[in-house]
Amino acid sequence: MANAHLPPAEPEPSLNRVDGRLKVTGAATYSAEYPFDNLAHAVLITSTIAKGRITNINAKPAEAAPGVLAVISHRNTPGVPAYPPLKQPAERAPIGTAFRVFYDELIYFSGQPVAVVVAQTLEQAQQAASLVEIDYQTETHQTDFVANRSKAAIAMNVQRNKTSPFQDYDRGDPDAMPSAEVKLEATYTIPTQHHQPLEPHAIIAVWEADDKLTVYDKNQGVKSAQGNLAQAFKLPRDNVKVNAQFIGGAFGSGIRVWPHTVAAVLAAKQVKRPVKLVLGRELMFTSVGYRPFTEQKLAIGATKTGILTAIMHEGIGQTSAYEEHLERTILATRAMYACLNVSTRYRLLNLDVNTPTWMRGPGDATGMFALESALDELAFALQLDPLELRLRNHADADPERNLPWSAKSLKECYRMGSEQFGWKNRKPEPQSMQTDGMLVGYGMASSLYGFHRHPSKAKAMMQADGSVVVQSATMDIGPGTGTAMTQIAARMLGVSPKKIRFDLGDSSLPDAPGQNGSATIPSVGSAVHDACKALKNKLLILGASMPGSILSSAWPDEIEIKNGRIYPNAESRSSVSYADILKYHKLPQVEMTEESKSGPERDQYSMYSFGCHFVEVHVSPVTGEVRVKRVVTCADVGKIINDKTARSQSIGGVVGGIGMALMEESVMDHRYGRYVTSDFASYHIPVHADIPQIEVFFVDQPDVHVNPIGAKGLGEIAIVGVAAAVANAVFHATGKRVRELPITVDKLV
Amino acid sequence: MKPFEYVRPSTLQEAIELVATNPKAQFIAGGTNLIDLMKHNIAAPGKLVDINHLPLKKIEKRDGFLRIGALVLNSEVASHKRVLASHPLLVQALNAGASGQLRNMATVGGNLLQRTRCPYFYDRAFPCNKRIPGSGCGALGGINRMHAIFGVPEKPDPRSCIAVHPSDLSVALSALEATVWVQGPHGERQIPMNDFHRLPNNRPEQDTTLANGELITAVEIPDAVFPKHVHYLKVRDRASYAFALVSVAAALDIDQNRIKTVRLAMGGVAHKPWRLFEAEKLLTGQTVSETIFRQAAEVAMQGARAFEHNAYKLKVAPNAIVQALKLAASLS
Known part of the structure; x- marks a missing residue:
C-alpha cells in the first residue's frame, strides 16, 4: 500500500453517533424486543452439579402448569441434525467437541442447560421451570485450578499443529538467563472474569418454514452465526437469517453461538411458534464464556543498566473438559521489547467448567498484566524509572519476526502520556507520596495489540435523490461502527453524512x-x-459522458466534491450533482460492491497498535481501599476516523481495565464446582464513582502500510496494560506488590 | 416466581390481620429486596399485602424524639434538612447504602427488614440454614470473605449461620439507640433497636424479634446529643453501590476535649448491627486522643473470630473504628 487515500476529515471531524437518538430514546430495537403476536417464552433449567449424569427428569408437574407448551430435554428434544448419533451408554465427548445441547444425560459443568420450559408467558415459564424435578448422580469433579495445576499440558490442538504460535518457543541463547546480571522471577494470577455486558444475551428464534430459520440473536457476528446455525441444523446457508442490529455491549461474549441460542431454536421447532429466551444475570456466568483463570510465571534477566537479556514467560490457562480455548497470553512478550533471548510456554488445564472465550484484549490483557508488572518490578530492583526502563528496551523492529514495523509511534505515546500526566513529579521510592492521609501512587504500563484485517465486502449505492446507502454485514457492539463507516463514506463520496445510511x-x-x-x-x-x-x-465516468459535461475535460486529481456536487477543480464555480448524473442517465440507483483484503504487505511488515497508560491511585493506609484518581491513556492506532467515538472506546477500555485490576472476580465454591458470584451485588464492575477523569491522546498518523484508510484497531489496546498500570501504581503507593488480581482490601491490609 | 395473590387493604388493622391470619402472607413496601427473593424462589408468599398507601409516611419532631414513619423513603430521610441538622449520622449511613434508584424505592421499615446478601442464601443449589433450616451453612466451609466475625459459634453445628446483616441504616440506628415501633394483632409495642435484630442462635431463619403479623410503624430516635461529632465510615470493594466489608457508626459528645458520651456500632461483622458497648465504656470520660481510640478498638475486637477468607476484617475493623472516631472527633 503506497499511500493512505482517505481525504481529510471535513466538515465534521467528530460526527455524532448516527444511532445515538435511537438509543437514548428507546427507539432502537434489541434482540429481545422484536414483537410477534404468537411469541412463546422460554426459560432454561441448568444443572446444579458440576459433573455426573441426569438419572431422572420429572416434567409432569411443569407440563400440567398453566400456559406450558413444552418441557424439552435430552429425552424429547427434536434434535440438532448435525450431532452424531447417540451412543448407549452415553460416552463423554472427546476434547475438541463443541457443547451439544440436550444431547444426552451427561453433565459437564454446573450451570449446563439441561432443559428448557416454553410457555405462553414469561411468568408461566418461570413458574413451570421451578416445578421441574431433576435427579442427578454425581461424579467427582475438578474445578480448582490451583489444586489441579500439575495436570496442565500442551493443548492437543497445538500438538497436532506444528506451526501453531502456541508451540514452545525459544529464541537466542539458552544460557542468557542463568548468566544474567540481575534476575527476577514472579508468578501472576488472573481470576476468572466475566464480560457481563449490561444487556443480557437474548434470542428470538422463528422457523419461517420447515427449512427456514430466522433468529434475532445477540451476537458479535451475524455471518458466523448464520454459518454455524446452518451447519448445525443442516440448512442451506441462505435459509438462515440472523439479525443483530443493536447490541448493548458484549466485549467478546457474543463471538460464538452459545448453547442457549441452540436451545431456543430447538424450542421454536418443537412448539412451532416464535420463541424468546433471555438469559438471567445468573445464567450469564455459565452460558457465554469468560476470561479464563490464568497463571503466569515470568522470569526476567537484565544487565545492571536495565537492558533486557532474557525473558521466560510461561502461561497456564483454564479450559473446559470438552473444548480447548487458547489465547494470546504469552505471545505479546515475544514482540514487545528488544530482547534477544526469549522463551515462551503455554499450557492448558481442562476442568469441569464451561468453555472460556475471548474477552476484551483476550490473552494480551492477561499476558501484559504479567509482563508489565514484571518490568515494574525490575525497574524497582534496578532503581530505574519504569518509563526509562521501557525506553531502553524499545523494539525498533519486530524482534520475533525480524521485520520492520508498518508504523510505530510508541515513543511518541510515552512522551505525550508522561507529559500530560506529569510523570516527572513521581518520586521513585514507594510510599513516598501522600495527600490528605492517603498514599499516592503513580504507575504506568505499555500496551500493544496485533493488527487484524479480514476479507470484507461493502456495497455502496447512490440513489436518484443523491442520498447514499452503504451496507455490510458488520456489527456494532458499542464502538459506533455505523458512525465511523458513515464518516468514511462521506469523505470518500463528498456527501454530507446526513444523506448517508x-x-x-x-x-x-x-x-x-x-x-x-x-x-x-x-x-x-x-x-x-x-x-x-x-x-x-x-x-x-457517467458524469463525464453527459453531453457538454464540465467533467469531460477535468483532471481526475483536481476534481472536488462537496455536499454531493462535483466541481472540475477547486476554483470552478460550476458543478454537477450526483443526482443530476443519475437523472440524466435515467438510473434509479448506481451501486458498487467491493471486497477488500490484505495483500503481500503482511509479509513485509509487522503490524501492531501500540499505546501506554499512566495511572494515579490513592490508597487508604487505614482501610486498604484503592481508588483510581486519574488516568492518561495514549494510543498509536494509525488514522483516527472519528475522534469522539474513538475517545469513548478508549475510555471504555480503561474502565474495563480498572474493573479487571480492582474488582472483577468470579468466585467458585470448589466443593460444589459452582460460582457464588451470580449477580451484580457479588460480581463487581466499576460504577461511576469509581471512575475518575480519563484523558485520551492519539498519535493520529495514518499507518500507510496496513490498508487504504491507514487505520488500525483500538478496541483491545484500550484495555491491554491498564491492569498492570493500576497494580504498578498500587505498588508505588504502598510498597506492596499484588500479583493476584483483583487488588482488593484484603490483599493490602 | 410463583403465582401469588395481591391485596391492598385500606387500614393498618386490616393489613395486620391479613398477615397474622395467613402464614403464607407477607407485607410488601418498596419491594427492593423481596421482589429479588421472589424471583429466585427464596421467598414464595402466597399473598402480598401491599402497605404502601398506609399513613406511615411522616417525619415528625416530637418532644425529645425524631419519629420517622415506616414508609418514609430512604431518599426522603437522606434529603431532609432537619434530619440532616439533628441526626447527620442517619443521613451519612443512608447515603452510603445502595444506589439513588434503590433509595427512591426503599422504605425505612423495609431497610431494617432486608435479608442477608450471603450468596449461599440466594442460590438454591447450595445448602443454607437460613433458607432451609438444618441443610447446613454453605459459607462456613466455603467462600466467606463477606461474613461475620462476631456472634459466630465457637464450634460449628448443623444450624450455624455466619451471614451478616446488610443494612447501613440499622447500624446508625443502633448507635443512636433508636426504638422500633411495631403494631401487631395484639396491639402496639416498642423494641429497642439493639434487640430488634438477633444473632442466629440456632434459628438463623429468624432475622428479627418481630412476631408473626407484626408490622413496623415507625422508628423513634432520641434527640441526639451528638449532632456535631458523628461519622459513618464504610469500607467497601468499590466507591459506591457495594455492601460493607466493615462499617462503623461513631457518635461523640465532646466537652472541652473530653468524651462525655459515645455510641459505636459496626456493620458487616455480625448477623445484626453490632454495638460496641465495651469500647463505649472505655471511652466515656476520657480525653480525645488517637491512643485512647486505638485502645477502644482493641477492646471492641475482643471475641472476634475469623474464617478462611475474612481474617482481613480483624485488621480492617479496628482501623475503621479508630478512623471513624477520629473523623467524628475532627481529630486529624
Whole structure:
C-alpha cells in the first residue's frame, strides 16, 4: 500500500453517533424486543452439579402448569441434525467437541442447560421451570485450578499443529538467563472474569418454514452465526437469517453461538411458534464464556543498566473438559521489547467448567498484566524509572519476526502520556507520596495489540435523490461502527453524512467479519472506502459522458466534491450533482460492491497498535481501599476516523481495565464446582464513582502500510496494560506488590 | 416466581390481620429486596399485602424524639434538612447504602427488614440454614470473605449461620439507640433497636424479634446529643453501590476535649448491627486522643473470630473504628 487515500476529515471531524437518538430514546430495537403476536417464552433449567449424569427428569408437574407448551430435554428434544448419533451408554465427548445441547444425560459443568420450559408467558415459564424435578448422580469433579495445576499440558490442538504460535518457543541463547546480571522471577494470577455486558444475551428464534430459520440473536457476528446455525441444523446457508442490529455491549461474549441460542431454536421447532429466551444475570456466568483463570510465571534477566537479556514467560490457562480455548497470553512478550533471548510456554488445564472465550484484549490483557508488572518490578530492583526502563528496551523492529514495523509511534505515546500526566513529579521510592492521609501512587504500563484485517465486502449505492446507502454485514457492539463507516463514506463520496445510511447487523448484507479482534475499522472500513471509491469513479465516468459535461475535460486529481456536487477543480464555480448524473442517465440507483483484503504487505511488515497508560491511585493506609484518581491513556492506532467515538472506546477500555485490576472476580465454591458470584451485588464492575477523569491522546498518523484508510484497531489496546498500570501504581503507593488480581482490601491490609 | 395473590387493604388493622391470619402472607413496601427473593424462589408468599398507601409516611419532631414513619423513603430521610441538622449520622449511613434508584424505592421499615446478601442464601443449589433450616451453612466451609466475625459459634453445628446483616441504616440506628415501633394483632409495642435484630442462635431463619403479623410503624430516635461529632465510615470493594466489608457508626459528645458520651456500632461483622458497648465504656470520660481510640478498638475486637477468607476484617475493623472516631472527633 503506497499511500493512505482517505481525504481529510471535513466538515465534521467528530460526527455524532448516527444511532445515538435511537438509543437514548428507546427507539432502537434489541434482540429481545422484536414483537410477534404468537411469541412463546422460554426459560432454561441448568444443572446444579458440576459433573455426573441426569438419572431422572420429572416434567409432569411443569407440563400440567398453566400456559406450558413444552418441557424439552435430552429425552424429547427434536434434535440438532448435525450431532452424531447417540451412543448407549452415553460416552463423554472427546476434547475438541463443541457443547451439544440436550444431547444426552451427561453433565459437564454446573450451570449446563439441561432443559428448557416454553410457555405462553414469561411468568408461566418461570413458574413451570421451578416445578421441574431433576435427579442427578454425581461424579467427582475438578474445578480448582490451583489444586489441579500439575495436570496442565500442551493443548492437543497445538500438538497436532506444528506451526501453531502456541508451540514452545525459544529464541537466542539458552544460557542468557542463568548468566544474567540481575534476575527476577514472579508468578501472576488472573481470576476468572466475566464480560457481563449490561444487556443480557437474548434470542428470538422463528422457523419461517420447515427449512427456514430466522433468529434475532445477540451476537458479535451475524455471518458466523448464520454459518454455524446452518451447519448445525443442516440448512442451506441462505435459509438462515440472523439479525443483530443493536447490541448493548458484549466485549467478546457474543463471538460464538452459545448453547442457549441452540436451545431456543430447538424450542421454536418443537412448539412451532416464535420463541424468546433471555438469559438471567445468573445464567450469564455459565452460558457465554469468560476470561479464563490464568497463571503466569515470568522470569526476567537484565544487565545492571536495565537492558533486557532474557525473558521466560510461561502461561497456564483454564479450559473446559470438552473444548480447548487458547489465547494470546504469552505471545505479546515475544514482540514487545528488544530482547534477544526469549522463551515462551503455554499450557492448558481442562476442568469441569464451561468453555472460556475471548474477552476484551483476550490473552494480551492477561499476558501484559504479567509482563508489565514484571518490568515494574525490575525497574524497582534496578532503581530505574519504569518509563526509562521501557525506553531502553524499545523494539525498533519486530524482534520475533525480524521485520520492520508498518508504523510505530510508541515513543511518541510515552512522551505525550508522561507529559500530560506529569510523570516527572513521581518520586521513585514507594510510599513516598501522600495527600490528605492517603498514599499516592503513580504507575504506568505499555500496551500493544496485533493488527487484524479480514476479507470484507461493502456495497455502496447512490440513489436518484443523491442520498447514499452503504451496507455490510458488520456489527456494532458499542464502538459506533455505523458512525465511523458513515464518516468514511462521506469523505470518500463528498456527501454530507446526513444523506448517508449505513446498514449493518443483518446476515443478508455483504460478507463481513464479526466484530472482534479490533478488526472492524481496519477490515470493513477499508471495504467501505473501496466501495465508495469505486462508486465515485463510476459516477464520475457517467458524469463525464453527459453531453457538454464540465467533467469531460477535468483532471481526475483536481476534481472536488462537496455536499454531493462535483466541481472540475477547486476554483470552478460550476458543478454537477450526483443526482443530476443519475437523472440524466435515467438510473434509479448506481451501486458498487467491493471486497477488500490484505495483500503481500503482511509479509513485509509487522503490524501492531501500540499505546501506554499512566495511572494515579490513592490508597487508604487505614482501610486498604484503592481508588483510581486519574488516568492518561495514549494510543498509536494509525488514522483516527472519528475522534469522539474513538475517545469513548478508549475510555471504555480503561474502565474495563480498572474493573479487571480492582474488582472483577468470579468466585467458585470448589466443593460444589459452582460460582457464588451470580449477580451484580457479588460480581463487581466499576460504577461511576469509581471512575475518575480519563484523558485520551492519539498519535493520529495514518499507518500507510496496513490498508487504504491507514487505520488500525483500538478496541483491545484500550484495555491491554491498564491492569498492570493500576497494580504498578498500587505498588508505588504502598510498597506492596499484588500479583493476584483483583487488588482488593484484603490483599493490602 | 410463583403465582401469588395481591391485596391492598385500606387500614393498618386490616393489613395486620391479613398477615397474622395467613402464614403464607407477607407485607410488601418498596419491594427492593423481596421482589429479588421472589424471583429466585427464596421467598414464595402466597399473598402480598401491599402497605404502601398506609399513613406511615411522616417525619415528625416530637418532644425529645425524631419519629420517622415506616414508609418514609430512604431518599426522603437522606434529603431532609432537619434530619440532616439533628441526626447527620442517619443521613451519612443512608447515603452510603445502595444506589439513588434503590433509595427512591426503599422504605425505612423495609431497610431494617432486608435479608442477608450471603450468596449461599440466594442460590438454591447450595445448602443454607437460613433458607432451609438444618441443610447446613454453605459459607462456613466455603467462600466467606463477606461474613461475620462476631456472634459466630465457637464450634460449628448443623444450624450455624455466619451471614451478616446488610443494612447501613440499622447500624446508625443502633448507635443512636433508636426504638422500633411495631403494631401487631395484639396491639402496639416498642423494641429497642439493639434487640430488634438477633444473632442466629440456632434459628438463623429468624432475622428479627418481630412476631408473626407484626408490622413496623415507625422508628423513634432520641434527640441526639451528638449532632456535631458523628461519622459513618464504610469500607467497601468499590466507591459506591457495594455492601460493607466493615462499617462503623461513631457518635461523640465532646466537652472541652473530653468524651462525655459515645455510641459505636459496626456493620458487616455480625448477623445484626453490632454495638460496641465495651469500647463505649472505655471511652466515656476520657480525653480525645488517637491512643485512647486505638485502645477502644482493641477492646471492641475482643471475641472476634475469623474464617478462611475474612481474617482481613480483624485488621480492617479496628482501623475503621479508630478512623471513624477520629473523623467524628475532627481529630486529624
